[in-house]
Amino acid sequence: MNKLCQLLNIQNEDDLFESITNTFKEKITQWDYFVNWKKVLANIAPIEKELHLLNFLIGKDDIETEVFNLIKEYPKIVKTFPVLIAIRELSVDVLIDTSDFIYKKYNFNCEITDEICIDLTEFFIHSGLADLIKSKHVTNFVDYVLGVEVGLDSNGRKNRGGSLMEAIVEKYVxxxxxxxxxxxxxxxxTSKIKDTWGIEIQVDKSSRQLDFAINKNGQLYFIExxxxxxxxxKLKSTATEYVKMHETWNAQNIFFIWITDGAGWKTALKPLREYFDKTDFLLNLEMLKNGVLKEIPQYNGL
Known part of the structure; x- marks a missing residue:
């Protein structure tokens, strides 16, 4: 019988699995999920002066000439160009000839010669930035880039979702x-565990990092x-990976606890059930709320 069933005194594994999957949370959105404002503002700070210089272009008629002259006089403004078009790269290759597939590289991190100045002016014009200025929709480039950075930061929400889960779980740990x-x-x-507790463990890969490791009188419990x-x-591959992880730790007399949640599992119940059947401890947030985690290190039946 599944160790978790023994712990909770549940005779039917089907009932336990159903209880787990029926209490998954839809969301764990908290205030710091939406925008990492500290990161956004930190990205703007190094280029804020240059963005203010770009404000000089607003309202000008001959944008091409003004951009060339501005680059020529203040070459550092070029480092703002990537974020103006919402990219992080320091150079881009643009396909300028589809017949012979000829590309032209625009480098935003190089010495500004007259030739480079012409190229970067060309980039500014053809990337649509000149049209944006002429449209009068931009009145301040600092504010504009603030919006761009918020948009780029939204790509990090997936990682923040994982961080939020770790923060919630750590409270219970x-x-x-x-x-x-x-x-x-x-x-x-492995190095932290050895340095802190003097215990050596064997890992399946050198980069292995566990969300949490618990030590009760030399008995280790690993949590992901x-x-x-x-x-x-991703859900199926994670479940498969964690079965192998359980086997790795179990062979070293280490208990592995997987705490997972989310409505996404409703689409992948089969691989999750396979993990449940082959391992000992599958928990969700509702079970943490009900104090199940506190019972595991105290259970003599283990």
């Missing part, structure tokens, strides 16, 4: 360890956690 007077390490690696708001192939 910390409470459990404080209540039981045992130690834990967040973002645990994640949240999937949407479906996809």
């Amino acid at each position: 910390q409470e459990t360890c404080e209540e039981m007077d045992i130690a834990y390490i967040p973002q645990a690696t 956690c994640n949240f999937y708001g949407g479906g996809g192939s």
Whole structure:
């Protein structure tokens, strides 16, 4: 019988799995999920002066001449060009001839010669930035880039979702360890575990980093956690990977606890059930709320 069933005194594994999957949370959105304002403002700070210089172009008629002269006099404004078109790269290759597939490279991090100045003026014009200025929709480039940075930052929401899950789980890990007077390490690696507790472990890959490691009198418990708001192939591959991870830790007398949640699992119940059937501890946030994590290190039946 599944160890979790023994722990919770549940005779039917189907009932336990159904209970887990029926209590998945739809979302764990918190205030710091939407925008990482600290990062956004930090990205603007190094180029704020140059953005103010670009404001000189607003209202000008001969944009091409003014851009050339501005680059010539203040070459550092070029470092603002990537973010103006919402990219992070320091150079771009543009296909300028589709017949012979000829590309032209525009480098935003080089010495500004007259030839480069002409090229970068060309980039500014043909990328649509000149038309944007003429349209009078931009009245301040600092404000404009603030909006661009917010948009670019939205790409990091997937990672923030994972960080939010770790933060929520750590609250329960910390409470459990404080209540039981045992130690834990967040973002645990082999070196951290050895340096802190003097315990050597074998890992399946050198870069392995565990979300949490708990030590109760030399008995280790490893925790991985994640949240999937949407479906996809990642869920199946994660479940498969974690079965192997369980086997790796189990062979070293280490208990592996996987805490996962999210409505995305509704689309991947089969691989999740395979993990459940082959391993010991599959928990979700509702179970943490109900104190299940605190029961695991105390269960003598293990």
